[in-house]
Amino acid sequence: MEEAIKIEQMRTILLSVSETMIQEKTQLTKLDAECGDGDFGIGMFIGFSKAKKTIDDFEGEQIDLLLKKVGFSILSSVGGASGPLFSTFFIAMAEKAKEKKMIDLESLTEMLENSLNKICLRGGAKVGEKTLVDALEPAVRALKEASREKVTLKEALERATQAAKEGVEHTKTLIAKQGKARYLGDKTIGHRDAGAVAIYLMLKSFFDSYSQLLKENIPNKLENS
Amino acid sequence: MKKLINDPLNVTDESIEGFTKAYAHIIKQVASRVVARKDAPIEGKVSIVVGGGSGHEPEMIGFVGVGMADASVYGEVFAAPPPPSILTATKAVDGGKGVLYIYGNYAGDNMNFDMGAEMAAEEGIKTETVRVWDDVASGSPENYKDRRGLIGDLFVVKVAGAKAETGAVLDEVKRVAEKARDNCRTFAVALSPGTIPATGEPTFTIGGNKMYFGVGAHGEKGVKKTELKTADEAVEIMLKAILEDLPFHKGDEVCIIINGYGSTTLMELSIVNRRTHELLEENGIKVYHTEMGNFLTTQEMAGCSITLMKLDDELKELYDAPAYSPTINKYPALLSKR
Numbered sequence: 001m002e003e004a005i006k007i008e009q010m011r012t013i014l015l016s017v018s019e020t021m022i023q024e025k026t027q028l029t030k031l032d033a034e035c036g037d038g039d040f041g042i043g044m045f046i047g048f049s050k051a052k053k054t055i056d057d058f059e060g061e062q063i064d065l066l067l068k069k070v071g072f073s074i075l076s077s078v079g080g081a082s083g084p085l086f087s088t089f090f091i092a093m094a095e096k097a098k099e100k101k102m103i104d105l106e107s108l109t110e111m112l113e114n115s116l117n118k119i120c121l122r123g124g125a126k127v128g129e130k131t132l133v134d135a136l137e138p139a140v141r142a143l144k145e146a147s148r149e150k151v152t153l154k155e156a157l158e159r160a161t162q163a164a165k166e167g168v169e170h171t172k173t174l175i176a177k178q179g180k181a182r183y184l185g186d187k188t189i190g191h192r193d194a195g196a197v198a199i200y201l202m203l204k205s206f207f208d209s210y211s212q213l214l215k216e217n218i219p220n221k222l223e224n225s
Numbered sequence: 226m227k228k229l230i231n232d233p234l235n236v237t238d239e240s241i242e243g244f245t246k247a248y249a250h251i252i253k254q255v256a257s258r259v260v261a262r263k264d265a266p267i268e269g270k271v272s273i274v275v276g277g278g279s280g281h282e283p284e285m286i287g288f289v290g291v292g293m294a295d296a297s298v299y300g301e302v303f304a305a306p307p308p309p310s311i312l313t314a315t316k317a318v319d320g321g322k323g324v325l326y327i328y329g330n331y332a333g334d335n336m337n338f339d340m341g342a343e344m345a346a347e348e349g350i351k352t353e354t355v356r357v358w359d360d361v362a363s364g365s366p367e368n369y370k371d372r373r374g375l376i377g378d379l380f381v382v383k384v385a386g387a388k389a390e391t392g393a394v395l396d397e398v399k400r401v402a403e404k405a406r407d408n409c410r411t412f413a414v415a416l417s418p419g420t421i422p423a424t425g426e427p428t429f430t431i432g433g434n435k436m437y438f439g440v441g442a443h444g445e446k447g448v449k450k451t452e453l454k455t456a457d458e459a460v461e462i463m464l465k466a467i468l469e470d471l472p473f474h475k476g477d478e479v480c481i482i483i484n485g486y487g488s489t490t491l492m493e494l495s496i497v498n499r500r501t502h503e504l505l506e507e508n509g510i511k512v513y514h515t516e517m518g519n520f521l522t523t524q525e526m527a528g529c530s531i532t533l534m535k536l537d538d539e540l541k542e543l544y545d546a547p548a549y550s551p552t553i554n555k556y557p558a559l560l561s562k563r
Binding site for chain 1: 234278300301302303304305306307308309310331332333336337340363364371373421423424426428429441443444445448
């Protein structure tokens with residue numbers, strides 16, 4: 001028996017992630033203002049508001065199509081540096097979810113690893129440059145390890161969230177090498193990276209929402225396939 | 226900060242609409258965030274698309290016109306436009322000879338315009354890109370590609386726009402745009418921050434009697450905070466950084482921009498310009514032409530920037546060529562020969 005996420009649950013989870021990002025507008029904007037130009041929260045608010053509407057209106061059965069539509073909602077509405085990166089997050093997930101009726105731990109790991117790779121390719125960032133990569137990369141690493149150990153999806157998500165959280169804290173020690181913050185050099189030490197915080201909040205919301213679904217006992221078991 | 230606006234989330238759309246109505250004799254709105262010159266697309270001419278975050282008016286929307294850019298595409302306040310908008314602008318002005326993108330060198334603009342270019346390529350439109358990186362305070366000379374774009378793009382667009390009007394091919398227009406860019410240097414100072422309409426938050430904080438040197442156009446923190454200096458003292462520091470960077474030499478001829486960031490008065494800019502001319506003359510550098518005013522603003526930020534573009538015969542000719550736009554107008558035929 002394995003746990004997995006079906007289309008209905010993915011809708012609920014993505015709605016929860018979108019609502020979180022909408023709610024965190026002020027916090028993300030404040031964080032961005034410390035080292036950047038302070039518009040990050042607004043971009044996320046606009047993008048995830050549109051994503052939320054897309055999810056509400058979505059009537060299909062394909063998980064990859066839902067993820068792709070969420071990505072394009074962000075891509076077409078946000079702009080800035082965050083638009084291409086956060087839309088790539090979902091579009092890259094969609095690429096690895098093709099034909100899948102359910103997402104198990106192995107699939108989710110593959111999907112988020114693709115997000116990480118595609119984001120690095122688009123933005124040119126590497127680990128340690130004080131970007132969202134510093135939260136996403138440890139989360140993906142945690143998922144891969146959890147996948148090898150064959151723990152439950154819930155536990156894997158919890159570990160990934162924790163790894164992202166630690167990644168966020170680690171960004172405090174890093175000097176920004178990307179984006180508008182890089183002009184501040186070592187003055188960026190002591191500040192958390194706003195993009196990394198956003199990734200953590202998304203993963204945490206993903207985990208919280210999935211845990212809630214388990215509690216509510218909505219059918220979520222995938223018969224051995 | 227008090228602002229005369231409606232819903233803060235509508236400032237970009239409402240300002241584009243109002244700006245276009247004020248200059249309806251030159252420009253037209255072709256999509257929600259895209260403004261093009263009124264007679265676009267022009268068959269057989271290379272087109273120029275500029276863009277970036279809104280909130281810096283008249284940059285970029287005011288650079289659209291004859292002998293300037295063919296279209297401007299906006300994102301949200303201070304945020305690069307998304308790729309589908311860039312594609313819309315590209316398709317609206319493509320005259321079959323290709324499209325040159327000119328914009329400031331920021332991560333967001335770079336990624337979105339690159340994705341826009343990929344989408345344009347899928348539709349069979351050839352594009353080239355010139356990123357402007359004129360801000361000397363934002364990176365060492367060796368790492369010039371890390372530098373951000375300030376108001377130097379006004380010169381780049383003027384030169385490239387003039388070249389495109391001659392019927393030149395895309396590579397030639399790109400070549401002169403790069404030449405203008407590579408001969409441009411800017412340095413900026415700020416006295417007080419601007420605020421983002423949607424949050425009401427200042428883009429940076431600064432003590433009462435302090436000023437920032439090397440500040441970014443989006444209020445990115447400056448490289449050096451000092452006590453407030455006199456205009457003459459500030460110009461000396463700014464010009465020193467600029468002159469050493471290219472470097473500019475005795476005998477050079479330059480165009481300059483004295484740019485105000487929003488709430489710095491024309492009186493103050495004139496005082497800055499006065500000392501700039503004096504110092505350049507002392508250094509044996511001849512000022513060919515001066516542009517003074519609010520070209521790249523950051524809402525109500527107080528401060529200014531100085532830009533120098535070193536000229537050669539080609540750049541001078543393109544700089545003097547006719548232009549008709551909300552921001553820059555050149556009517557060479559009206560002048561007696563200099």
